[in-house]
Structures are given as C-alpha cells and as structure tokens.
Amino acid sequence: MLRRLLRDPLVHFLGLGALLFGIYALVGPPGPAGDRIVITRAAIAEMARQQEALGGRPVTKDELAALIESRVRDEVFYREGLTMGLDRNDLVIERRVRQKYELIAEEEDSAEPSDADLEAYLRAQPERFRQPPDVAFTQIIIPAGGPGKMSPESLAVLRRRLEAGADPLSIGQPTQLPLQVNDTPLDLVARTFGGPFAEALLAIPVGGWQGPVASSYGAHFVRLDRRTLKPPPRLEDVRSEVQREWENARRERTRAERFARLKKQYRVVVETPAG
Amino acid sequence: MTRLNRIGLSALLMGASLLALSACNTAKVETGSAGAAGEVRATTYPENAYFGDTHVHTGWSADAGQDGAVTSPEDAFRLASGEEVTSNTGQKVKLNRPMDWMVITDHSDAMGTINEIRAGNPEMISDPFLNRMYEGLKSGDPQVMRPLLGELVDRQSNGNLPRQMMDPKWAISAWKKTIEIADRYNKPGRFTALIGFEWTVNAGGGDNLHRNIIFRDDATRAGQVLPLTTFQTMDPEKLWAYMAAYEAKTGGRMLAIPHNGNLSNGRMFEETRFDGTPMTPDYAAGRQKWERLYEVTQMKGQSESHPLMSPTDEFADWDRWDRGNLNGVPKKPDSVRTEYWREALKSGLRLEGTLGANPFKYGANGGTDTHTGLSTFEEDNFWGKLKSVEPRKGRWEPVVVGRAGATGYRGWEQAAAGATGVWAIANTREAIWDAMQRRETFATTGTRLTIRFFGGYDFNAADVGARLVKAGYAKGVPMGADLKAPPSGKAPTFLIAAMKDPAGANLDRVQVIKGWVDAAGVTQEKVFDVAWSGGRKPGPNGKIPAVGNTVDLKTAKYTNTIGAPELSTFWKDPEFDARQKAVYYVRVLEIPTPRWTNYDEVKFGYQMPDYVTRVHQERGFTSPIWYSPS
Secondary structure, three states: OHHHHHHOHHHHHHHHHHHHHHHHHHEOOOOOOOOOOOEOHHHHHHHHHHHHHHHOOOOOHHHHHHHHHHHHHHHHHHHHHHHOOOOOOOHHHHHHHHHHHHHHHHOOOOOOOOHHHHHHHHHHOHHHHOOOOEEEEEEEEOOOOHHHHOOHHHHHHHHHHHHOOOOHHHHOEOOOOOOEEEEEEHHHHHHHHOHHHHHHHHHOOOOOEEEEEEEOOEEEEEEEEEEEOOOOOOHHHHHHHHHHHHHHHHHHHHHHHHHHHHHOOOOOOOOOOOO | OOOOOHHHHHHHHHHHHOOOOOOOOOOOOOOOOOOOOOOOOOOOOOOEEEEEEOOEOOOOOHHHHHOOOOOOHHHHHHHHOOOOEEOOOOOEEOOOOOOOEEEEOOOOOOOOOOOOOOOOOHHHHOOHHHHHHHHHHHHOOHHHHHHHHHHHHHHHHOOOOOHHHHOHHHOOOHHHHHHHHHHHHOEOOOEEEEEEEEEOOEEOOOEEOOEEEEEOOOHHHHOOOOOOOOOOOOOHHHHHHHHHHHHHHHOOOEEEEEEOHHHOOOOOOOOEOOOOOEOOHHHHHHHHHHEOEEEEEEOOEEOOOOOOOOOOOOOOOOOOOOOEOOOOOEOOHHHHHHOOHHHHHHHHHHHHHHHOOOOOOOEEEEOOOEOOOOOOOOHHHOOOOOHHHOOOOOOOOOEEEOOOOOOOEEHHHOOOOOEEEEEEOOOOHHHHHHHHHOOOEEEEOOOOOEEEEEEEOOOOHHHOOOOHHHHHHHHOEEOOOEOOOOOOOOOOEEEEEEEOOOOOOOEEEEEEEEEEEOOOOOEEEEEEEEEEOOOOOOOOOOOOOOOOOOOEOOOOEOOOOOOEOEEEEEEEOOOOOOOOOEEEEEEEEEOOEEOHHHHHHHHHOOOOOOOOOOEEOOEEEEOOEEEOOO
C-alpha cells in the first residue's frame, strides 16, 4: 500500500510541496561540506504541534520518532538530489518557488490604508459600493391566453378588478413565484424573477397595477408598493469592503510594477524555432 | 532580491519558510454585512434556494499549481461574487450571474510561514532586528522592506535568526491565509464564503475516494485545526474521528461530501470498511452521521445513475465518465454496482436492515471540481477544469484526466457542471450549512432551476398552487428528511414544484425515482413521470415521448417554444407497500440546449469531430425522502 502510495503522482506533488514549503526550512542550514543535518528543537516542536492539530491529542514518542526519521530521510535524499541538479528544469519546483516568491513579495506592500486613502478610493467610484434599491411589490401572472391572446379590453377588465381590490390570487395564473415581495434589494429580486423583470421595476411608477411586465415565466401585472433608492455609501458603512478592494487594487498594481522592474535585471533570449 | 542561483534558491526556501511577516488584516473579523444596515433577515421556513459550488481548487492546490494555475482564493471568491478577474491564461473572466455562496476546497498544505510581527507582538519586537522589521512593515515602504527581507534571508542562511522566529507557534500556513480570505469575502445576506478543504484519498493507484469537508464556522474556529491530509490517513473512519475531535475542541461543526464514485473503480460504495473487513453498525452510523451529501454531478462526469444499473431509464445515460479511475486504471465490469448514487441509495436501505443504520443516506449535491480557481458552470461561459483547457480553439482535444488511450478522458468530455441549490432560511454560513446538514438541497448540472419536494400523508391536489410550500412544511417533510410512520392504510403523498432557471430553458418533465427493497431482500427501482409540458400522452412503452429540440447548432441558440416554465403536481405512490423500505427523489429535465462545445464552435468559428456531444438536457436532482416501516 505504501509503495503504491509513494508512486502516486499526486502524492509526489503534495510531498514535494510539503518538502519545499516548510519541512526543509526548519532544518538547519547545510554545513560547509553539506554533510551536517540538524533536526532542530524548533523543527521537532513544529512536527509535534502539527501532528497534535491533526490527531486531536498529543503525539506519542513512537510517532515523533517516526516523523523525525522521515524528516532525516527527506533531507538526505533532497541534498543528494540537489547535488545532481534535480531541482533544475523542473516546472513543478519552478512554479512553487514562483508562488512562494510572489506571496512573500506581496508582503512588501503591507501598510494599512489610511482613512484618507479609503475615502478617496470610495469617492472615485461610489456606484461600485452603493447598495441596489430595495423594492416591495405584489405580482400575478396574467392567466393563460396571455396578453398576446387577450384583447386590450380584457386586459383592462382584469386590471380594473385588481384596482378594485379583488384577491390577486383569484385572478392570476398559479405560480410558485411569490405573490408578494417585501423590501428586497433589486439584484436579489433578479435572482428569482430574472434580470429583465427586475430592470422593469426601476421604470414603472409606484402604486397602481402596472403591466404587462414580462418575465420568462409569463407576463405579469405588478403593483409596486415601494422603491427605496439607497444614498451614496458612507465609508463607515462599507469600510471593510472598500479596504478589501483597495488592497486588491494595490496588490495587482504592485505585482505588475515589480515584474517590470525585476525583468529589467535579466537578458531574456527567446529562441526561434528551427526551419 | 538578487537573481536566483542555487545557493540563493536554498536560502530563499529556508528564508521564505520562516519569513517573519504577518498576513494582512488579522484584525477582528467582521461578520456584519459591509454596507447593509441591520441584521440579515431569516425566514420561518426556507423561501429561497441559494446557488453555489462546494468544490473549487485554486492555484494554491498543489496539483492546480503544478498545472500552472496562478489564481488565489481571493480570485476565486471575487469571481463567484460577481467581479471580473484575470484567468490563468491572462484573459478577463466574469460570471453571467454571481453565485450566492461558495466553498474553496484546496488540497491544503503548508505554504510557508507568515507570522505576526506586523501585529507588533511584544515578544517578537523585543529583538532589535525584528523591531526594525516591525517598523519597516508599518512604514509600508518597499524601499525599506526589500533590504530587510534580504537581511532576513541572509540571517537564515547563516543560522543567525532571532530565537523568536524559530518558535513554530508563529508559523501560519496557507490554510490560515485561505480561511482569513474566506472571512473577508463572507458577506451575510449577499454572499456566503464557506470554509472547507479537500481530503484527497487516491487509494491503491488512483481510486477516487475524495471527500470535501465543509465548516459551519469562521476562521477563529477553523484556524484551531489543520486540514487532514492523506499523509495522516486514507481511512474514512479516521476522517470521522478527526471531524469529531474538531467539534469537541472548538464547538464548531463539519460535514463531509464524497465525490466521483464514477472514478473509484467500485470502491466508493463498497460494502466493507476501508481495510476490507465487513461493515459494522458503527461504521454505518458514522458514515451517515458525518457524510450528509454526495456530489452527483461535476466536470469529471456524473455519479447519479448508470445505464447498466438502470437499463429501462432512457435518461440514465448522460455525462458518462466510467472507463477507469483517475490514473487510467480500467474499471472492472462489476464496479459500476458500487459507484453510483441511485444504486447506493437502494443498497443503503438493504444494509440498514442488517446493520441498524443506513451508511449511504446521502442527499444530492453538485460542484465543479475546477482546478483553475474559476467556478464556471454556465455553458456559454465555461472556463474548463485546468489552465490548459481555458477557452481557446482546440481545447476539446487534449487528454485532461488519465492517460491517452481507452481510459483517458479528453477535453470535450468535461461537463460544464455542477451546482447545488440550498433551501435555507437566510444566505448566511450557519443557515446554508444547516440546510446541507439536514440535506435540504438539490443538485443541478449548472442551471438555476429550482425544485420543491415534500412528502407526507395528508397532501392532496388542492395543495398544489400558491400555498404549496406552506402546506409542504406544515403537513409533511421536505427533501432530505424521513417520512414519519404512516397512519395505517395510508400511502405517502408528495407535493412537487419545479421552476425553470429565470434566465434559462423551459422544463421538459418532472419524475419521481423510487428505490425499494422487496420481500426477497432484492433492491428495485422505478421511474415515474409525474409532470410534463404540453399535452403529451404516454407512448406504447408507457413513457412520455421526448419533448423535441429547438437547438440550432450553427448559432448555438435555442428557443423556449417548447417545454413549460413551471411544473407542479401532487403525486401518490401507486405501488406503495407499507412493509418495504423505500427512498424517493425527484429528477427534473430541461428541454435540450446547446452544450459548451457547441458554444465554443460558434465562438471560435470551427467544427469539432462528429462524436463530440453538442446538445444535452440539463437536469436537477433533489435529496431523497426516505420511508421506513418501523
């Protein structure tokens, strides 16, 4: 079982990852001849801590001995591999190092934004952080036959009955769509009724039965009871989101700048294909 | 930093792993919705289905990174919540519609150490070098930071690091960074970012026995443990012990979702323990307790049903990846018996009889299993499983799983699937997790059709209509639950309502799939058509004829001139036998629509070979309702 496991490519990748990303690092640096392997107290403590975090109980003496032995084995073969240049021209290793480098380099730009930074960011794009309007409405689907088949007079009759206070459920076609929606953000209404129907709610007047308004479920009569536009957001209401977006924008910007800057240190030669 | 040479590489590896830098914003996590006034309103019973993906790998998963994926958990959550991000191939990508929630399930491993120097921890900054580092971090000035980083690396290579840095308690791994990102993107009421990871068991050379683990909790609880890896164990019983230990230690909750039984070469529902010994009552109870849902649809094929096990079901043959396991080891002919959900639901009834608990009591779940960080299950916006098959001409062709040959799977075979609809009382971590725990979920192949399914003894045809949902909760139980013992003589009745995706295709039909154990102890199944569009009548074989096909392959368009936007019905089991255990689930089919391969052909202006599937019927499956005579 173990032999098969060790031959599994995914295990190799995971093992390599674990190797590169912390296990090797906690071992002492190689001596001048590269023959000294030190499993430090800190490394052993870390092994024990990780095992405990996984097993939910303290590591046993035997388990720890096995972990240490495994670490020594890793280290010996790793160094042998390095002397053979096995880390060269290995796309997996290269990509992992790249990943680590990029993560670490990100830490260079770590200052918290000031209130002024965030205010400026928010002011530059208030729509991005503004909440969609809330709507409250009642709707029915115009019965089978629909507006295409119904004469304008029949539609008008239906509308008058609704305006007169008839029970909408007695007029509308059966549907699982909610009869009444209370003060819900418009984009969430769109998830149930579809985008075009929600868009239409921005345009129709408040009060009175309006329609036909189309959705992919049919044509509707809608009575819009409330439409509450949200004011431009204040920083204190949206701070965590603004900060998150500000940091994201900074990360992307500095990533591009950093690469441009670093690339200048190298002479890149791209060979053209033969023939 | 200077150019890398071999020594520099070693130093970098060592230094990077002990780098004394903190993660961003480890300050207090806000659970309130950023910008929304007041708390999130919960409803008395679930009124909305929330859609998301339980199965996403970013570039931080070892295998995704190896394939060249560069996306981070940050990119993944941004895309899911509706933002535009840059793909692994440098293209701009944005979903047609945001998701309601998502889980990132990276194969977690330690990515290096980033610690709390930034926080100005007194123990740290009592060291002069670390104090300079702290000041440098505060300044945020790269000109100051870069030489400090260089100095750090030098110190590491000379064994000259401050004692504080060597203390492993400051090590924070990619796990911690991931869960902090989840907390940052979690916006109750609008977008739920759930914490999770994948425990990736590839037994004996590629038999897929993976489970995704989903937390109910935030980073303060999830951060108290490390994700279980297969270096620790491949045995699910040890996984369950790990889950129990987490709950006992933190007061939090976890559940597990297995996937890809279709690639397990018969092992997913083998009727033994992992070590091959007979299944025990404890095993059965444990599996039912911890594993609540089963992923029936995803990019690597479906695990719901198989034509060999369901030969009379004309819709059992779809999205088939059934030739071998992840490593291309061919499947033995009998393996299909213990890989697919429908068969397992039936076997579970049988095993319950002998073991006292049903080990295969799984609700329905769908996810993508993308390894690009980009969760895409929209046919006209499908970004593939791997970086190498992000949108481009010719991406139908390469082998994406396994090796070239009979057991390899090629680009065109990927499904732009799946998703899970969760009937929750609010869009929050707690409400969504609780709904998954009680199995009030349905899986779809990527569209946002919704399905309601209630079982009880007092329903009647008059309950169908505007009050269906209210009646369902009041007089019965929803999907995922158990029917109570029947009042004598009464057969179970069901209320079912399916609605199309408001931006998608009409519905073809609604079916109830029943499984049961007969008097001889043999499992049986039957598919009932219970609602369908138009005036179609059953044909000579008793089946409702096909709905038709409006797809124009030249333009990758279809029209909703066939099918129906909603289908609701009352149904009573005409073959009910009160003495027999039974399980019922609903399957809903849409009218035929273009598959992503056809969208690609039109977008890139070329033709794939004839054998490539271009048209399909998207579908949804509810969690079952179980009946037991006792």
